[in-house]
Amino acid sequence: MIQFRRRASVALTASMLAVxxxxxxxxxxxxxxxxxxxxxxxxxxxxxxxxxxxxxxxLGAVEDSRPMTSMLLQLKPSEExxxxxxxxxxxxxxPKSASYHQxxxxxxxxxxxxxxxxxxxxxxxxxxxxxFTINGVAPTGLLIEFSGTAxxxxxxxxxxxxxxxxxxxxxxxNYSDPQIPAALSPAVAGIVSLHDxxxxxHHVARNQGAKYTYAGTNGxxxxxxxxxxxxxYNLTPLFAAGYSGKGQSIMVLEDTYLYSATDWTxxxxxxxxxxxxxxxxxxxxxxxxxxxxxxPGFQGKSSDPGYGDDGEAAIDVExxxxxxPNAAIILAAxxxxxxDNTNFGGFIALENTLNGPASGLPSVVSISYGVAxxxxxAAANLAYATVYEQAVxxxxxxxxxxxxxxxxxxxxxxxxxxxxxxxxxASTPYNVAVGGTDFGYVADNVDPATYWSATNSPxxxxxxxxIAEIPWNQSCAGSLLAAFEGLxxxxxxxxxxxxxxxxxxxxxxxxxxxxxxxxxxxxGAPATANVVGGTCAGYAKPSWQVGIVGNPSDRVRDIPDVxxxxxxxxxxxxxxxxxSNPDTNPSVGGGYTCNGxxxxxxxxxxxxxxxxxxxxIQALVNQKTGSRWGNPNTVYYQLANVEYGAxxxxxxxxxxxxxxxxxxxxxxxxxxxxxxxCSTRNARNCYRPSGSNARYGILSTSxxxxxxxxxxxxxxDFGTGIGSVNAFNxxxxxxxxxxxxxxx
Numbered sequence: 244m245i246q247f248r249r250r251a252s253v254a255l256t257a258s259m260l261a262v263x264x265x266x267x268x269x270x271x272x273x274x275x276x277x278x279x280x281x282x283x284x285x286x287x288x289x290x291x292x293x294x295x296x297x298x299x300x301x302l303g304a305v306e307d308s309r310p311m312t313s314m315l316l317q318l319k320p321s322e323e324x325x326x327x328x329x330x331x332x333x334x335x336x337x338p339k340s341a342s343y344h345q346x347x348x349x350x351x352x353x354x355x356x357x358x359x360x361x362x363x364x365x366x367x368x369x370x371x372x373x374x375f376t377i378n379g380v381a382p383t384g385l386l387i388e389f390s391g392t393a394x395x396x397x398x399x400x401x402x403x404x405x406x407x408x409x410x411x412x413x414x415x416x417n418y419s420d421p422q423i424p425a426a427l428s429p430a431v432a433g434i435v436s437l438h439d440x441x442x443x444x445h446h447v448a449r450n451q452g453a454k455y456t457y458a459g460t461n462g463x464x465x466x467x468x469x470x471x472x473x474x475x476y477n478l479t480p481l482f483a484a485g486y487s488g489k490g491q492s493i494m495v496l497e498d499t500y501l502y503s504a505t506d507w508t509x510x511x512x513x514x515x516x517x518x519x520x521x522x523x524x525x526x527x528x529x530x531x532x533x534x535x536x537x538x539p540g541f542q543g544k545s546s547d548p549g550y551g552d553d554g555e556a557a558i559d560v561e562x563x564x565x566x567x568p569n570a571a572i573i574l575a576a577x578x579x580x581x582x583d584n585t586n587f588g589g590f591i592a593l594e595n596t597l598n599g600p601a602s603g604l605p606s607v608v609s610i611s612y613g614v615a616x617x618x619x620x621a622a623a624n625l626a627y628a629t630v631y632e633q634a635v636x637x638x639x640x641x642x643x644x645x646x647x648x649x650x651x652x653x654x655x656x657x658x659x660x661x662x663x664x665x666x667x668x669a670s671t672p673y674n675v676a677v678g679g680t681d682f683g684y685v686a687d688n689v690d691p692a693t694y695w696s697a698t699n700s701p702x703x704x705x706x707x708x709x710i711a712e713i714p715w716n717q718s719c720a721g722s723l724l725a726a727f728e729g730l731x732x733x734x735x736x737x738x739x740x741x742x743x744x745x746x747x748x749x750x751x752x753x754x755x756x757x758x759x760x761x762x763x764x765x766x767g768a769p770a771t772a773n774v775v776g777g778t779c780a781g782y783a784k785p786s787w788q789v790g791i792v793g794n795p796s797d798r799v800r801d802i803p804d805v806x807x808x809x810x811x812x813x814x815x816x817x818x819x820x821x822x823s824n825p826d827t828n829p830s831v832g833g834g835y836t837c838n839g840x841x842x843x844x845x846x847x848x849x850x851x852x853x854x855x856x857x858x859x860i861q862a863l864v865n866q867k868t869g870s871r872w873g874n875p876n877t878v879y880y881q882l883a884n885v886e887y888g889a890x891x892x893x894x895x896x897x898x899x900x901x902x903x904x905x906x907x908x909x910x911x912x913x914x915x916x917x918x919x920x921c922s923t924r925n926a927r928n929c930y931r932p933s934g935s936n937a938r939y940g941i942l943s944t945s946x947x948x949x950x951x952x953x954x955x956x957x958x959x960d961f962g963t964g965i966g967s968v969n970a971f972n973x974x975x976x977x978x979x980x981x982x983x984x985x986x987x
Contacts, residue, residue, distance in 0.1 A: 267345075267351070267355070268327060268328075268331045268342075268355045268356070270323070270324060270327040270355055270356070271354070271355060272320055272321065272324050272355075272356070272357050272358055272359040272360075272362075272384070273320075273321040273323055273324060273359055274321075274359040274361040274362050275321045275359070275362055275429035275430050276361070276362045276365045276366075276426060276427060276429055276430050277426075277429075278425075278426040279426060280365070280369055280424045280426045280427060281424060281425070281426060282424055284424060284425045284426070285401065285422040285423065285424055285425060286422065286423060286424075286425045286428045287420050287421075287422050288420055288421050288422065288423060288431075288432075288433040288434070288621070288622065289420055289621065289767070289768040289778065290420070290620050290621035290622075290764075290766075290767055290768030290769070290778075290779075291417075291420050291421060291433045291434065291437075291620045291621060291622050291623075291768075292416075292417060292418070292419055292420050292620070293416045293417075293438050293440055293618070293620070294617075294618055294653075294772030294773045295407055295409045295414065295416065295440065296405065296407065296416045296417065296418050296419075296438075297772070300407040300408055300409050301405055301406075301407060301418070302405065302406040302407060302408055302413075303405060303406060304393075304403045304404065304405050304406075304418070305393045305403075305404045305405065305406055305415060306393065307392060307393055307394025307397065308392055308393070308394065309392060309393040309394075309404070310390070310391075310392060310393075311390065311391055311392055311393055311395070311396055311404065311437075312378075312390035312579075313378065313388055313390060313535050313579035313585065313586060314388070314389050314390065314391075314396075314434060314435075314436075314437065314585070315386050315387070315388055315434065315435040315436065315534070315586055315626070316366065316370070316386065316387040316388075316389060316431065316433075316434055316435075317385065317386060317431075317432040317433055317434070317435050317622050317623075317625055317626050317629070318358045318362065318363065318366065318384060318385050318386070318387065318430050318431055318432065319358070319385070319430060319431070319432045319625065319629075320356065320357065320358050320359075320385075321359070321429075324356055327355075327356070328356045328632065328636070331355075331356075331636065332632070332635055332636060332673075332873070332874070333786075335635070335636065335873055336873060336874065336877040344638075344870060344871070344873075346636065346637050346638035346871060346873070347636045347637055348601040348637070349382065349597060349598050349599060349600075349601060349604075349633075349637065350382070350601075352383065352597075352633055352636050352637060353382040353383045353384070353598070356383070356633075356636070357382070357383035357384045357385060358383065358384030358385055358430060359384070359430075360384065362384070362429075362430040363380060363384040363387070365427065365430070366387060366427055366430060366431060367380070367387060369424065369427060370387070370389050370399075373391070373395055373398065373399035374391055374392075374395045374398075374399075375389040375390065375391040375395060375399070376389060376390050376391065377389050378390055378535060379532075379533035379534055379535065380533055381532075381533045381534060381594065381598055382533060382598045383598065383633070385629055386435075386533075386534060386594065386626075388533070388534050388535060396417075396437065400417075400421035400422055400423065400434070400437075401419075401421065401422040402417045402418060402419045402420065402421045402422070402437070403417070403418050403419070404416070404417055404418070404437065405417075405418045414438065414439050414440060415438060415439055415585075416437065416438035416439070416440065417434075417437040417438065420768075421433065421434055421437070432621070432622050432625050432626075433620070433621060433622025433625070434622055435586060435590075435622055435623050435626045436585045436586050436587075436623065437585070438585060439584060439585045441498065441584075441587060442587050442612035442613055442614045442668065443612060443613055443614065443655060444552045444554075444555040444611060444612055444849075444851055445611050445612065445613055445644040445645075445646055445647045445849045445850045445851040445854075446554065446555055446558055446611065446647070446847050446848070446849035446851040446852065447647055447656075447755060447811040447847065447848045447849045448554075448811065448832050448845070448846070448847055449811050449812045449817045449845070449846030449847060449848070464812065464815060464816075464817075464842075465691070465695055465705065465706075465815055465816040466703075466816070466817060466818075466819045466841055466842045466844075466846060467706075467808075467816055467817065467818050467819060468514050468699075468702060468703040468704045468705075468819065468841060469510075469514035469515070469516060469565035469568075469702070469704075470514065470515065470700060470702050470703070470704030470706075471704050471705065471706040472562075472565055472566065472808075472856065473565075473566075473704075474704065474706040474707070474708065475706050475708075475709055475710055475808070476566075476709070476807070476856075476860075476967070476968060476969065476970045477709065477969045477970050477971040477972065478566060478860075478863075478970045478971070479971075480971045481863055481970055481971050481974055481975075482519075482520075482568070484975075486863045486866050486867050486974060487520055487567060487568050487569040487570075487863070487866075488520075488522075488523070488567030488568065488569045488570030488859065488862050488863060488866060489522045489569040489570070489866065490866060491567060491570045491571070491606040491607075491862040491863075491865055491866050492570065492571040492572075492573055492605040492606050492607075492862075493563045493567060493570050493571070493572050493573065493605065493606065493607050493608075493609065493855070493858055493859055493862055494573040494574075494575050494593075494596065494605035494607070494608045494609070495556070495559035495560060495563060495572070495573070495574055495575070495608075495609045495610075495611070495855055496575055496576070496588075496589030496590070496592055496593055496608065496609070496610050496611075496612075497551065497552070497555065497556045497559065497574055497575070497576040497588070497589055497592075498539065498542060498551040498552065498576055498577075498578075498584075498587060498588040498589060499539050499540075499541060499542035499543055499551025499552065499553045499556055499576055499588075500527045500538075500539060500540055500541050500542070500553070500556070500574065500576055501527065501541070501553055501556050501557060501560070501574065502541055502543055502553045502557070502822070502823060502824040502833075503823050503824075504525060504527065505823075506557055506561070506821040506822060506823050506837060507525050507557075507560050507561055507564065507572075507821070508525075509821045509837045510561040510564070510565075510820075510821040510837075511523065511564060511568070513702070513703070513821070513837075513841060514565065514702050514703065514841075515701070515702035516564065516565070516568040519568075520568035520569045521569075522569040522570075522571075523564050523567075523568045523569050523570060523571070523572070524571045524572065525560060525564075525571075525572045525574070526571070526572070526573050526574070527573075527574045527576070528573060528574070528575050528576075528592075529575070529576060529577050529592070530575055530577070530592050530595040530596045530599060530603075531595060531599075532594065532595025532596075532598055532599055533595070533598065534579075534591050534594055534595055535577075535579055535591070536577035536578075536579070536588070536591050536592060536595055537577060537578040537579070538577075538578075539551060539576050539577060539578040539588060541553060542578075543824055543826065543831060543833075544826060544831075551576070551588075553822075553824055554820070554822050554824065554831070554832065554833070554845070554847070555611055555612075555851055556574055556576070557820055557821065557822040557845075558611070558818070558820050558822075558847055558849075558851055558852055558855075559574070559609060559611055559851065559855045560572050560574055560855075561820055561821060562818065562820075562852050562855050562856050562859075563609065563855040563856070563858065563859045564859075565856070565859075566855075566856045566859035566860055566863075566970075567859035567860075567862045567863055570606075570859065570862050573605060575589070575592035575593070575596060576588050576589065576592060577589075577591040577592045577595075579591055587612065589610060589612060590626065590627070590630070593608065593610075593630055593634070594630055597630060597633050597634055597637060597639065598633075601637075604637055604638070604639055605639060606639070606640070606861075606862050606865050606871065607639065607640045607641075607642060607858040607859075607861050607862050607865070608634065608639060608640070608641050608642065608858065609642045609643075609854045609855040609857075609858040610641070610642070610643045610644065610668060610674075610854065611643075611644045611849075611850070611851030611852075611854050611855065612644075612668060612851075613643070613644060613645075613646050613652065613666030613667070613668040613669055614652075614666060614667055614668060615652040615653035615661075615664045615665065615666060615667065615764075615773065616652075616664060616665060616666070616667035616670060616762065616763060616764040616765055616775070616779075616781075617653055617661075617664055617763070617764040617769045617772075617773050617774060617775050617779065618653055618667075618772075618773055619667035619668075621765075621766055621767065621768065623667065624667040624764075624765050624766070625766075627667060627668055627671060628671040628672075628673065628765070628782075631671050631673035631674050632671075632673045634673070635673050635873045635874045636873070638871030638872070638873050639871070639873075640675065640858070640861050640865075640871070640872055640873065640874065640875050641673065641674040641675065641874075642674065642675045642677055642854045642855070642857050642858040642861070643666075643668050643669040643674045643675070643676055643677065643854060644666075644669065644676075644677055644849070644850035644851045644853065644854040645665070645666065645669045645676045645677060645678040645679070645757060645758040645759060645802050645803040645806075645850050646665065646666045646669065646757075646758030646850060647679070647755060647756065647757070647758065647809075647849045647850055647851075648754055648755065648756075648758050648919075649716060649718060649754045649755070649756045649757070649758060649759075649917045649918065649919035649942065650663050650664075650665070650754075650758065650759060650760040650917055650918075650919065650942055650952045650953055650961065651663065651664060651754045651919050651921070651942055652664045652665050652666050652758055652760075653773040653774070654754055656753055656754055656755040657753065657754065658752055658753065658754065658919075658920055658921060658922050658939065659754045659919050659920065659921035659922070659927075659928070659929070659942050660921065660922050660925040660927065661773040661774050661925075661927060662774055662775060662927030662928035662929075662942075663760050663761075663763070663775065663928045663942065663944070663952055664760065664763060664764065664773070664774075664775050665758060665759070665760040665761070665762060665763070665802055666758060666802075667764075667765065669758075669802055669803070670762040670765060670781070670782060670800055670802055671765070671782060671800070672782055672783075672785040672800050672874075673874055674874075675804050675805065675857065675861075675874070675875060675876055675879070676802035676803040676804050676964070677803060677804070677805055677806065677807065677850055677853045677854040677857045678714075678715075678757040678758065678759055678802070678803030678804075678805070678806035678809075678850060678853070678962065678963050678964055679714070679715035679756065679757025679758075679806055679807070679808070679809025679810070679848070679849070679850045679853050680712040680713060680714060680715055680757065680806050680807060680808050680809060680810075680853075680912060680963055680967055681712065681713050681714070681715040681716070681808070681809070681810040681813060681814050681915075682694070682710045682711065682712060682713070682808065682810070682814060682815065682816055683710075683711045683712060683713035683723070683814070683897075683898070683914065683915070684710065684711065684814075684815075685814045685815055686713060686723040686724070686726075686727055686814060686915075687711070687898075689711075691815065693707075694706065694707055694708060694710045694902075695707060703840070703841050708902040708903050709900070709902045709903075709905075709910070709969070710902070711897050711898045711900075711902075712806075712808070712897045712910065712912050712963070712967055713897075713912060713914055713915035713955070714756065714757055714806075714912060714915045714916060714917050714955055714962035714963055715756045715757040715808075715809045715810045715813070715848070715917075716755075716756035716757070716915065716916060716917050716918070716919075716962075717751070717753065717755050717756055717810075717811075717813040718736075718751060718752075718753050718754055718755060718756060718918070718919045718920050719732065719735045719736040719738075719741050719748070719751035719752060719753075719920050719939075720732045720733075720735075720736055720754075720918045720919050720920040720921075720941040720942065721756070721915065721916060721918060722915065722916050722918065722951070722954070723914065723915045723916075724751070732918065732941050732951075733931060733932050733935070733937060733939070733940060733941060735751070736751070736752070736920045736937075736939040736940070736941070737937045737938065737939050742938065742939070751920075752920055752939070753919070753920065754919025754920060754921070754942070755919075756917050756919070757803070757806060757809055757850055757853075757917060757962065757963070758802070758803070758850065758917070759801075759802055759803050759917055759953060759960075759961035759962055759963075759964070760801070760802065760952070760953065760961055761781055761795075761797050761799045761800070761801050761961075762781030762782045762799045762800040762801070762802075763775035763779055763780075763781045763799070764779035764780070764781065765780065765781050765782045765800075766779070766780050767779040767780050774927060781799035781800060782799060782800040783798065783799065783800065784797070784798050784799055784800055784801070785800060785876070787876055787877045787880045787881070788800070788801065788876075788880060788959075790884065791880055791883060791884055791887070791958060791959045791965065792884075792887050792888070792889055792890065792891060792957060792958030792959065793887075793891075793956055793957055793958030793959035793960050794958070794959040801959075801961065802961075802964070803850075803961075803963065803964040804876055804879060804880075804964045804965065805857060805879065805909070805963075805964050805965055805966065805967065805968060806853065806912070806962070806963035806964055806966065806967055807852075807853035807856055807857055807967050807968070808852075808853065808967075809848050809849055809850050809852055809853045810848045811846065811847060811848025811849065812846060812848065813848075817846045817847065817848050818846065818847050818848060818852050819841040819842070819844045819845070819846060820844060820845045820846070820847050821837040821841075821844055821845075822835055822837075822844070822845040823835065823836055823837050832845075833845075857968075860968065860970050860973065860974070861875055863970065863974050864973070864974050864977050867974050867975070867977060868977055868979075878977065878978065879909075879965060880965065882908050882909070882973075882976070882978075883908075883909050883958070883959070883965040883966075886907065886908055886909055887909075887911065887957070887958045887965075890957070891911060891913075891957035891958050892907070892911060894906075894907065895907035895909065895910060895911050895966075896910075896911050896913055897910040897911060897912045897913065897966065897967070898913065898914060905969065905972075906972060907969050907972060908968065908969060908972045908973045908976055909965050909966040909967065909968055909969070909973075910966045910967045910968070910969065911957065911958065911965075911966045912955050912960070912962065912963040912966050912967065913955050913956060913957055913960075914955055915954075915955050915962065916951055916953060916954040916955060916962060917952075917953055917961060917962045918941050918942050918943075918951045918952060918953070918954070919941075919942045920939050920940070920941065920942070921939065921940050921941065921942045921943075922938070922939060922940075923937060923938060923939065923940045924938065926940075926946050927946075928942055928943055928944060928945075928946070928952060929941070929942065929943065929946060930943035930945060930946060930947070930948065930949050930950070932949075
């Protein structure tokens, strides 16, 4: 039964909400603004101009009278407050601490870790002196929503708003980095968005990914059903044991409501989830709060400017319920108060949820969107890190798709020209970054009958067991694909069948697959647009990631953390999605119905599918343990350390593990890579063989030496993190006596 309600009403136990008096942090926000505001003494907020704001795309400045509504100013707490918050988060996950699992309520977070009210008042007064209207202030003081005109933005922030034409689409954006009075800089990080470029949904439609499938010689194509997922990742015995998500809530963040909520019902009924799991519900909400959140309704019409991605919404709600069929699925989406929708609605929905009633906090959250760190900008990167940080203190676990652009997130899956980079949505130390795998039997010349039954069950399942995995990579630069063709990656990428516009394999000229890499531009500003460099710096490596076998000593946060199947049918299987949007415009890609067998439905892959599934598995952990877990990476990595040790675990190698029965919590994916093709004409992290004049090379950490970015290996790797999961072993083996943090 689909239930619509404005805010989730999943009840939390008193123990989840209470914070004992002795465990509360003994800190309160300190003011950082001490000097008189002098508009003539200014500082530049570097790293806050979109890379598309160039002379090539410029159509000129907008008129001064143009309304600019729902702008978000990101504030920052004092260094002392931030240090205390980091320590408190460590204590929340340390079983030896009195604060262990003493999650804060939204009000308590605001009281102890927000911005000093004096600073909020000073910044607000300056905005009002510039003619802006204050629409709302987050209870934490970390965000101020304000509105005005383009002329007021030009005067106050010394930057003009321009019209841009990018790939045939009209946009607006600030044309230079904004400036503010120096006196405000200790408290002001920047403006989250002065543009209308939206984050990228991390899904790939099957009609883009199934062109290199070898189904013609290896049997039928396998469209994943919900029971296939349950078999492959060992969810079935969890459901039988009563762990199916009852009492848990999974929030997926979107920018639109579904085209039809009936699609979710059909998905559950077709795949046999509705009757045995009657507590599963779906709600679509627009969380009210200090930041304007307008009910978006359905925003998936290609004829509407700034339309949302309802295909992404369908993927998220359906595959979340597949992995936790008795959980409450909450689609949270907003439009901001701007007619241009200059802020991602999912961000606003999360911000208002985490600052709303404690009873409305979800168990877990999944985000299937992203933007490269170097493109997102310093203020927006901080905005996401800050809101995830708050979520962790409230016990809410955040899962984010790592991306579908291999190690080149700034290139959106095209031939890489901007070098190595990762998504700023996924790179923070406060979220679980979920990468993508593919199934390796075709690449390894293994008969598909090893893993698939020749007939379907009544609920369309045919998987027989766990299936050996490889990193999801559908680029000509992938080593497994090149070996399958009897070539080196460089030779395949420069083969006329690939390089010719009419070549049979031209579709391989891409950098599409599960993303991974080191954080490189979470702060600072690139010297070249979209390229990690200049004053860029990555997030520091979190303590829980230190010491895991395979993780490099690079001193920065690396992603992904875990990975699950995410292919769009490249080597054979893909995910089926009931998505009945009839709009066949290529920008939407609909036109499917859900009337026939699931093999006739829409087909997708992408880390946007693996993220809500992993979030749902964590919801099962929460149900089993009766507790929230904040940032579950603190436990994932400890469990992986035990399993892999110093040299890895041959017994849990994805390729050779006992597929039917094993004790592995994680499957170590050790073959394959996430190497994409790159242009040697724009040689950034691009290697071509010595003496070659080849146009295309492979993404590499060196231009002169082949150092593929990146190969799978023992333990943690940039392709799949610590690997994929055996859900039953992970949930049932979750420590009842929590492991202490590893000694550093």
